[in-house]
Amino acid sequence: MNNNKKKTVEYGKYGVLFIAPFFIVFLIFQFYPLLYTFYKSFMYDSKTGRNKVETLAGLGNYTNYVFGSAGGGEVWQAIAVTVVLWLLNFIPQILLSLLLAAWFTDNFNKLKGEGAYKVIMYMPNIITAATIAVLFYSLFDVNGSIKSLFVKLGWAPETGMLDHGLASFFIIAFIQFWMWYGNTMIVLIAGILGINPSLYEAAMVDGATSTQQFFQITIPLLKPILQFTMVTSAIGGLQMYDIPQLFNEGNPVIKVGGASVMSTRTIVMLIKTYINAGPGQNYGRASAYSVILFIITLIVSMVFYKLTDEKN
Amino acid sequence: METTAVGKKKTSGKKIFRYVICILLCILSLFPFYVLIINSTLESNVIKQGLHFLPGKYFFRNYAGLIAKTNATSSVSLWRALLNSLIVTVPTTLLQIYFASLTAYGLTVYNFKGKNFAWGFIYAIMMIPTQVSIVGLIKVCELTHMYGTFLPLILPAMAAPTTVYFMKQYMQTGLSVEIVEAARIDGAGEFRIFNTIGIPLIKPAMATQAIFAFVASWNNLYTPSILLATEQDKGTMPMFVESLKSNDKKRDFGQIYAGLFITVIPILVAYLFLSKYIVAGVALGGVKE
Structure with missing residues (x-):
């Protein structure tokens, strides 16, 4: 017994050794950058010639740009745009994925070729997002193929859809929906298949219809997976x-x-405009916005961990 | 038996409806890529007229025009961008899988003080996105003279909490500590046991995670577009795609589609061969944006 314990402790140092690279790299490339971003959000950068001079801003970046008039509320606008874009793609995405997952796991009406459907519906998710964005840009440009078709059908005016605030907003939400519903569907099918089949058998003995089974067995037991999907998608x-x-x-x-809002500028896009080299570069402002985004992300993940804790 | 036969008859209309919806969704998934392929073979003026369903003969002219144009401008060339993406993605994938496995193995096989804390910590940081600390990452790159090199895109992969999480989940059932102990009796060193006995046992999980690590790195636009902004010749494939769009007043759509076609083909071909594993991996929850 004593000998065994000694052995575990002896080998224990290898455990520390094996996990050390992870933590060293994490400290350098993730933890320090996060701390530095917080620090930088309390500093001003002023440039004199080629030398950057850093001065203490205190809460200056927050009072000016986040809550003050110098920022014009742009960070809140960008967050609102991001959240609404997410809702607009996530709600139809989860509803369609649930419906398809219910169809593919319905033993009364077994659909043939389930594997092929999954492969095809998931495909947009694996293609480079940059390529997809430029593809849709080319399709919806003033001279784009889809745009020309829409004009012929009388669905769109001759003027560009890319410059139209609301049209381009919906197209972006659609692209996100189109890229992600296959992924969500596969996750939900796996979740439904993980539910104990004897529950469905018992329900069938009791004469429950497949719709009743879906709402009274599938949905409640799928709750943890639905929560996981929602939070990872939200983040x-x-x-x-x-x-x-x-x-x-x-x-x-x-x-x-009365306010002009850039209808498709997300919060990360806004942050990047203050990182790009040029006269607009402002690391303090970018950092303050990053901190706001970090806090919102943190709240969303904490909700998730709280939900999973309840489950356990 | 009888009841199922009746049930089948009654619901055949329902089934047809479901097939129709599924097939329409498949068309929706494939259609933009079909247009991409067709348009890459057409002349720009033809593309502007609307949708076309039959290929033309312009692909090589579009391609030559694209190559000539990127040579004339300062943006990264197509093949250089693909090479750069490989230079980043291959070591990123290898490091990410190897060190995630090593970390997960350390947390599975050994007992030591702080083990539970370390595991809880890795679980907690899974949700932190890298985008929020980009200003600090730029600072690290400046301090270490890594700005404008590929290293800050590759090295952070050694600390991938999500990959560690999935590797550890797999090891809890796929790796028996008895085998490790047997190897110890044979006198093998701990590190050697991991490499020669541990890794072969977890290979299936490593392969799945490698696919997702590769795809995530290959498709990444945000970090390289910031850390390589000053290095034109180091641009990665998504940065090349970005340059297809920008700096052209006289847009040649044939050239844009030809460029998109070449960036999309390697992924489509790989997906054709690996789709079974990828779909299975997604079902395990193995993918996270």
């Missing part, structure tokens, strides 16, 4: 960048209650 959605950036750079404007 991914908050970082949305590639599609709107390459589709139309977030440029078109819509009027919301």
Whole structure:
């Protein structure tokens, strides 16, 4: 007994050794950058010639740009755009995925070729988002193929859809939906197949219809997977960048209650405008916005961990 | 038996409806790529007229025009971008899979003080996106003189919490500690046991995770577009795609589609061969945006 314990402790140092590279790399490339971003959000950068001079801003970046008039509320607008874009793709995505998952796991009406459907519906997810964004840009451009078709059908005016605030907003939400519903469907099918079949057998003995089974067995038991899907999608959605950036750079404007809002500029796109080299570069401002995004992401993940804790 | 036969008859209309919807969705998934392929073989002026369903003979002219144009501008050339993406993606994938396995193995096979804390920590940081600390990452690159090199795109892969999480899940059933102990009696060193006995046992999980690590790195636009912004010749494939769009007032759609076609073909071909494993991996929840 004593000998055995000694042995475990002896080998234990290898455990520390084996996990050490992970933590060293994490500290250098993720933890320090996060701390530095927080630090930088309390600093001003002023340039004199080629030398950057850093001065203490205190809460200056927050009071000016996040809550003050110097930022014009752009960070909240960008967050609102990001969240609505996410909702607009996630709600239809989860509903369609649930419906398809129910169809593919319905033993009364077994559909043939389930594997082929999964492969095809998942495909847009694996293609480079940048390529997809430029593809849709080319299709919906003033001279694009789909745009020309829409004009012929009388669905769109001659003017560009890319510059139209609302049209491009919906197209981006559609692209996200189109890229992700196959992924969500596969996850949900796996979740439904993981439910104990004897529950369905018992329900069938009791004469429950497949609709009743779906709402009274499948949905409640699928709750943890639905929550997981929602939170990972929300966190991914908050970082949305590639599609709107390459589709139309977030440029078109819509009027919301008198204010002009860039209708497809997400929060990560906004942060990047202050990182790009040039006269607009402002690391303090970019950092303050990053901290806001971090806090929102943190709240979303904490909700998730709380939900999974309840399950356990 | 009888009841199922009746049930089948009654619901055949329902089944047809489901097939129709599924087939329409498949068409929706494939259609943009079909248009991409067709348009890459057409002349720009023809493309502007609307949708076409039959290929033309312009692909090689579009391709030659694209190559000539990227040579004339300062943006990265197509083949250089693909090469750069490989230079980044291959070591990223290998490091990510190897070190995630090593970390997960360390947490599975050994007992040591702080083990539970380390595991809880890895679980907790899974949800932190890298985008929020980009300003700090630029600083690290400046301090270590890695700005404008491929290294800051590759090295962070050694600490991939999600991959560690899935490797550890797999090891809990796929790796028996008894085999490790047997190897110890034979006098093998701990590190050698991991490499020669541990890795072969977890190979299926490593392969699945490698596919997703490769795809994520290959498709990544945000980090390289910031860390390689000053290095034109180091641009990766998604950055090349970005350049297809920008800096052209006289857009030649044939050239854009030809460029998109070449960036999309390697993935489509790989997907054709690996789709079974990829779909199975997604079902395990093995993918996260």
